[in-house]
Amino acid sequence: MFNAKTLEKYKPLDNKMYQVMDNEGKVILKDWHPNLSPEQVKQAYQDLLFERTVDNMAVSYQRQGRMFTYPPNLGQEAIHIAAGMVIKEEDWFVPAFRELGAWLAKGVQLWEIFLYFKGSEDGSRFVGANRMLPVSVPIASQLLHAVGLAYAMKYKKEASVAFGFVGDGGTSEGDFHEALNFAAVWDVPVVFVVQNNQFAISVPLKMQTRSQNLAVKGIAYDVPSILVDGNDFFAMHDVMSFARDFVLSNNRPLLIEAKTYRKGAHTTSDDPTRYRTKAEEEDWEQRDPAKRLQQYLIKNKLWDPAVEEELIKSYKQKIDAEFEKAENYHAYPIEDVFGYLYKEMPMELKRQLNNYQNYLNNGGAK
């Protein structure tokens, strides 16, 4: 369990990283016991496998020309599954774009995610997910939204937390620093999660900062900060659970740096062989989050890896069905280009829409 004492012990300035398991799934933390039932841990592993399978399928759909650019999550799933278990329905989830497992846990439908990356805003409607913000492309800008949401929750006296996600590159952006500072000065319940996957597209962390780790960036703002092994599901879950309780009961922000590795490309348009070595990839492979959680389960006689093949097969069927739903989604109506900019369409947009429709009605080509 991660508690206030642990927070004292794991000081980012000492570069101490919170870790529960080693690379072989063996618990290395003294007197540690899971605060999840065996069933929950098994489910977490299955969710992780599901996320990984979605990713593999998504990349292949893209390769088949059935989807546009897609950012894979491969290697970072433990963060997402742990976050998804901790973020409650009443909490605000403010994503960047690489948090697939947590999105699904929040109630986003897989077909919506596919639809978005196939190129439709309708994929950001999130019909079944409450308090879930859409993809934010301008890096780190979304963290300020999380702070504003947290202000509103405190103002309305709602017991609700805002979770804001960002990557390692995002910590160089001004908005990251403004968000930490505003949150600290305003004393609002927000959890910042930095997924440090070592690369901002092609730029390695050492070109990004001279800080010894990213968690130290919170210290000067008086934001309690934790460096955690993001490939260690239990460490991640401990820290996320603690963070939610901490920010709610203290009305102040907290920063988590989850150290991980993006095993895949930045997006399907990227080629990582241009900027990283095989040796480095192999080194990180030892720390793969799926492998570690699987080994834990096997060691504790909770899992038979022989079932995985069938399991993944069934996942694939489910994922294909979701993808077909996105593929069969209705065509993009002209009105939808104009219809959502304002609550009521202003005359000027009506005029432009009308001109376009007249052109089409007179046989004009799109």
Place this chain on the structure above:
Amino acid sequence: MKVMNMVQAINDAMDIMLNEDRGVVVYGEDVGVEGGVFRVTEGLQLKYGADRVFDSPLAESGIAGTALGMAVAGMKPIIEMQFDGFVFPAMNQIISHIARFRNRTRGKFSAPVVIRIPYGGGINALEHHSESPEAYFGHTPGLKVVIPSTPYDAKGLLIAAIEDPDPVVYLEPKRIYRAIKQEVPEEKFSIPIGKARVLNTGEHITVIAYGAMIREVQKAMVKAKEKGISVELIDLRTIWPIDRDTIRESVQKTGRVLIVTEAPQSYGPAAELMSIVNEEAFLSLEAPPTRLTGFDTVIPLPLGEKHYMLSPERIFYEIEKLIKY
């Protein structure tokens, strides 16, 4: 009715809305204890408390980005950018998020933030304190942009902006903050966004202007009247969406149009207005639609500012030229 200047009228509008709706909050740099560098928010913190009217850290992107979060959660933030030239760090939040949130989420969420910005020159200020950035906002899909020219309009337009379901950039012509006093109703009222107002009906020429330029045009009109020129003056009031109907009706009647803006010329609001005149009233034109704008230069520091700012004499000169065309 109560005699108010523009500062008082804007303050009064916020006062009414803070009182009416607990979701309304006002924040920015120095807006709390200080009451704003122009005293526009004076007394509001005392009246409504420091959780509703407050100073934020000094970071414009932070102000705009957090306002989006509050608005998405159902609040109604009114944020102040201290000066026109200080809004640029917030442009990413305004253009990339506040303006687009409704569209991005297909109407599930929206960010109806009111962004107040004192703007324009003529106050002997430092660099970055005299800009006219309205074209950037008018060019951004998803925003509405309004500019009052009188205390009455300032109150009515701000209340409309606060009640609007979409984000509104509300530019305050700071040069006339205290220059005009007029009777303004004490009760709540609003002026529709998207509607221009004909301030003076005339026969020979239409002049379109807004903000602080209205007063300058009115001074030029005194001379025009002496020369027997009858000017129809349109106060645009809303920079986007533009009221085409009022422009069309006027220019079809007069056949001549002069557009007066303090903003630099190229790709500016005057260019947009001229296009509208051409689209709507081309066959009625008896002279080329003409614009009198700021230069495509940086607005000079105070000792050079008089060369940039549009005087009533220059406005009259252009009016007369068009009449004689």
